[in-house]
Amino acid sequence: MTAPDFEDLLRELAPQVLGTLVRRYGRFEGCEDAVQEAVLAATVQWPVEGVPDHPRAWLTTVASRRLVDQLRSDHARREREAATADEVLPEQVPDTDDTLLLLFLCCHPVLTPASQTALTLRAVGGLTTAEVARAFLVPEGTMAARISRAKQRIKAAGSTFGLPDGAEREERLRVVLHVLYLIFNEGYTASSGGELHRAELAHEAIRLTRAVHAQLPGDGEVTGLLALMLLTHARRAARTTASGDLVPLDEQDRTRWDRAMIEEGLALAAAALAAPALGPYQVQAAIAATHAAAATAGETDWRQVHALYLILERIAPNPMVTLNRAVALAETAGPPAGLALLATLDGDGRLAGHHRLLSVRAHLLERTGDLAGAYEHYRRAARATASLAERRYLESRAGRVRAAGRS
Template sequence: MTARAIGDLLRELTPQVLGALVRRYGQFEGCEDAVQEALLAATVRWPAEGVPENPRGWLVTVASRRFIDQLRSDHARRERESATAAEVVPPEVPETDDTLVLLFMCCHPALTPASQTALTLRAVGGLTTAEIARAFLVPEATMAARISRAKQRIRAAGSTFGLPAGAEREERLRVVLHVLYLIFNEGYTASSGSELHRADLAREAIRLTRMVHAQLPEDGEVTGLLALMLLTHARREARTTAAGDLVPLDEQDRTRWDRASIDEGSALVKAALAGPTLGPYQLQAAIAATHDDAATAEETNWAQVHALYLILERIAPNPMVTLNRAIALAETQGPPAGLELLATLDADERMAGHHRLLSVRAHLLEQVGDPAGAYEHYRRAARATASLAERRYLEARAARVRPPARPGARGQAQ
């Protein structure tokens, strides 16, 4: 087995092994450290010795021994260690997959969204602290401290290892899906840095969402989120030039889109929309499918896109939804209608100075024949984004519509 295949297997087994230990010993922080040590041992030994016949059992055994070693080194826990150590050899390897339970724990409401995301990638995704730090462009020490605090807060909250019941379970599932959505979005369009996207992070979000979908195949929102990720990620190869510059949706070479992902995502959308309820991820997936169904940008069914955004706006009001509806409205009723809808967002503090609002307004101003207004808004949008790829694109658009300098004018803004 290749090193890459071993890495993929370890990531797949990480939540199962951690779930088995936490269910058995109840100490998330200590178990998570023990599992990381077992994974490190596997990356060293398996390439040389071969993958064991029961890799999951091997990891559970090694992690259990590491955990007991940790207890034995803590002299303040001698009595507890004696009771726990008796249970260790030989360790039982339960058949149950606790991945979903583990996701619920990582997305505990006591944690901030940033901590939920980091802990999910570490404990369920199997990423190292260094990998997570690189993905979010922060120092490794900062990410290590964030993950450590998250584990301490879970312990302080007295969280039990098990699925919550009733309304709490539904609410926690929504948090899990939101965290996976945030991970995917950061991978698909990086919020900062020189690269437009981080494919590894997007793929990891898809992999984790597949895990949830495997355990909850009848949940429409879980299905919708997986479909949305696949349909969106299918365009990744066409989103940038060879130099890494952004290519907008209407200018992309659609023959480069991943048809297998589109076909799978479209089938999932149909399954999601057939259910008794309709949620935000299902609607966003339906919008993505509408775009992916069009062979050319001109063939896009903008009336359907606008109708879907209108429904989404009603069930999950959000300024970004309104902004996207303005784009669809401009396509169906003309740029002035889109600009009028954008004006309703000016008083929203969440959108003040947001580069997406500025760039969409610039685009519509360009379409209505106001190059000066478009130039100003493109430049403001470029200054407002921390993504270098987006900044280059917006600066190029500004240069394209820049009004000619007046005769005799000096000191023209660059």
């Protein structure tokens, strides 16, 4: 087994082992630390000794020992811990996969979105604290403190390891999906730094969403989110040049798109739309499917895209949705119509100075022939983004528009 195979296996098993320990001992923070130690032991021993016949049981046994050792240090609880210090045999490890329960726990409503994301990547995704810190460009000590505070807040909230009932369960699931969506977006288009992609985050978001879908295959929004991720990630190879420069959707070489991923995404998108209720991820998946179905940019069914954005705007109103609808409207009714719709966003503080609003306006101004206005907005957009890849692209567009204006 190769090193990447070991890593994939451990990341798959770690949340299952953590779920087993939390269910048994009820100490999330201590259990999570114990599992991390067990995973570290496996990375040292398995490449030399081989993967055990029951790797999940092996990890559970080692993690249980580490946890019991920690508990025994508390003399007041010695008798209770001694009773739970038995060896864990393969047949004692439950077959159930508690990944979904762990996601619910890590996405507890008492946590901020940033803490939910960090804890999910650490406890369920299997990333080390250092890896999570690198992903979000903060010092490891800062991330360690954030994760530790998140665990303490969950403990103080008295959260139990189980699925909530009724409306609370649906609301918590929406939070879980939102966190996975945020992780994927950060991996697909990094908000800062020199690289456009952070592939490890996008891959992890897809893996975790697959795990949720495996347990809730009939949920339209879960299916829609997985479809959206696959259809979007399928374009990854075509999104940058060899030197790492951004290539916009309408200029991408579509022969480089991952066809197998697209086919899977299209099937999932169709299944999501067949669900009895319609949510924002299902509609976004349908939009991505419309783009994926077009052999060339010129064959894109923009009327359908615009109609889908109208639906999305109605069920999940958001200025970014309106901004994207303006792009589709410009394709069906002309750039002036798109610019008129963009003007309705100028008073929305959530998009004030946002590079996406500036760049879309620049693009539409360029199409109307207002090269001076396009140049100014491209330059402002370039200054507003923290992504170096996006900045380079926007500066190149500004340069091209300026040169065209002088010719």
